Amino acid sequence: MxxxxxxxxxxxxxxxxxxxxxxxxxxxxxxxxxxxxxxxxxxxxxxxxxxxxxxxxxxxxxxxxxxxxxxxxxxxxxxxxxxxxxxxxxxxxxxxxxxxxxxxxxxxxxxxxxxxxxxxxxxxxxxxxxxxxxxxxxxxxxxxxxxxxxxxxxxxxxxxxxxxxxxxxxxxxxxGRCLLSNYMSGRDANKGACTHPCRWTYHLVEETRPGEYMPVYENERGTYIYxxxxxxxxxxxxxxxxxxxxxxxxxxxxxxxxxxxxxxxxxxxxxxxxxxxxxxxxxxxxxxxxxxxxxxxxxxxxxxxxxxxxxxxQIYTSNTYTRSYTFVGKGIDYDPIKKLAHIQQRNKFVVGDTLEVLKTNGKNIEFIVDTMYNIEGEIVREAPHPKQDIWIEVDFEILPNEIIRRPADQDSA
Incomplete structure (x- = not known):
């Protein structure tokens, strides 16, 4: 094989x-x-x-x-x-x-x-x-x-x-041969412009009663029929x-x-x-x-x-995704002498957060953010700016393009 x-x-x-x-x-x-x-x-x-x-x-x-x-x-x-x-x-x-x-x-x-x-x-x-x-x-x-x-x-x-x-x-x-998007929004799925009407919610209208929207149910579970x-x-x-x-x-x-x-x-x-x-x-x-x-x-x-x-x-109750982790950054490089990982931020994280590095080889590594620095070398407690350059003290190598994620249950913290 x-x-x-x-x-x-x-x-x-x-x-x-x-x-x-x-x-x-x-x-x-x-x-x-x-x-x-x-x-x-x-x-x-x-x-x-x-x-x-x-x-x-x-x-x-x-x-x-x-x-x-x-x-x-x-x-x-x-x-x-x-x-x-x-x-x-x-x-x-x-x-x-x-x-x-x-x-x-x-x-x-x-x-x-x-x-x-x-x-x-x-x-x-x-x-x-x-x-x-x-x-x-x-x-x-x-x-x-x-x-x-x-x-x-x-x-x-x-x-x-x-x-x-x-x-x-x-x-x-x-x-994938779908005409719904072109018909409903003028954007042709077969030319790359699909608006994903299969993820929309639908109601039924009877032509003699315009404006009267009747919900579409299937075993009363919802209306996302496609x-x-x-x-x-x-x-x-x-x-x-x-x-x-x-x-x-x-x-x-x-x-x-x-x-x-x-x-x-x-x-x-x-x-x-x-x-x-x-x-x-x-x-x-x-x-x-x-x-x-x-x-x-x-x-x-x-x-x-x-x-x-x-x-x-089919999923009848929602068109949303399930998300258990948030992408907070990716590795740029690592200084083994100073034990500093250069990270490009993608979503806000703060000192005290538990993060996980999705390693390209081997087991993923979880760590708690203890000390981090901004581009001026100043100690900071949070990384709030999109694509912000941040340096984090960690005692293991974070390689270029390695993804750093955080459990979604910490997002509101």
């Missing part, structure tokens, strides 16, 4: 650095156009070059998304964009639209192409067709069961790789590997640095444990699940992998 690639979302250059630090095998990023996360920070040409150079220097691959469903006006711009990518040389380009693939192949004939889940890859014949068009990898549709994925993998050529989402937010629409739980398969790595999936894909180019660090570290550890000793992996399932809950998340589901979801896979 081949060890699957761990593929991590990077919606910003900072998140790319963090994904690399915590053990990603590959990251996927978006440019300023043609990807499906227009509200992510994304990468201009210079940042893309910087990110790819950094990742390649650490043995990590970079795939660029260009998976919009294109309209006429997009084609000439896409051709110009692909010429830029030809110079930048990522490891692969993710595409959904046949016309976009045709143009990309003309401009970048030697590029590796991955077929986005937006292309609705639900059967082996479709996958074989796309492979014949030059696609090296398909991202299987989220609505496939593990049995369907296994069967398809057995029927396609060995030269076609399978990538599958194993963690993160779920669309309620067919492999709001899916988040996918999490970290306890099923053995079955995922046995199915032949080549790349484990984490969703989340809109997510925080804490999410990227937490999920990358935990999935890296779980995959490595499984391939080192399956019994060790099996003994740590509760630990892995507890760890991935230490960043913002919804309740978890296994999606379609083990059967079609029912009403229990």
């Amino acid at each position: 081949n060890k699957p690639e761990l593929l991590i979302p990077a919606g910003s250059l900072e998140n790319l650095y963090i994904a690399v630090a915590y053990g990603a095998d590959a990251v996927y990023i978006g440019g300023e156009a043609f990807g499906l996360r227009a509200k992510a920070k994304n990468f201009d040409q210079q940042k893309m070059i910087q990110g790819i150079t950094y990742a390649h220097g650490h043995g990590v691959k970079v795939y660029v998304t260009a998976n919009i469903i294109a309209h006429n006006e997009d084609i000439d711009q896409a051709r110009a964009y692909f010429k830029e990518l030809l110079e930048i040389q990522p490891d692969g380009v993710i595409i959904a639209d046949p016309g976009m693939l045709m143009v990309a192949k003309e401009v970048m004939p030697d590029m590796e192409f991955h077929l986005s889940t937006q292309a609705n890859n639900t059967n082996y014949a479709t996958m074989q067709f796309w492979h014949q068009q030059g696609v090296k990898r398909v991202v299987v549709a989220r609505e496939l069961s593990l049995e369907e994925i296994t069967t398809a993998k057995q029927k396609v050529p060995d030269t076609l790789d399978f990538e599958a989402f194993v963690h993160g937010a779920m669309c309620i629409s067919y492999s 709001n899916s739980k988040d996918l999490c398969l970290i306890s099923h790595i053995d079955q995922l590997v046995a199915s032949g999936i080549d790349s484990f894909k984490i969703e989340g180019r809109m997510k925080t640095a804490l999410y990227v660090a937490t999920v990358t570290k935990t999935w890296r550890e779980a995959i490595d444990d499984y391939f080192s000793d399956p019994d060790v992996y099996a003994s740590k399932l509760a630990y892995y699940e507890a760890e991935v809950r230490k960043c913002t998340h919804r309740q978890f589901t296994t999606g379609f992998y083990f059967g079609k979801p029912d009403g229990d896979e």
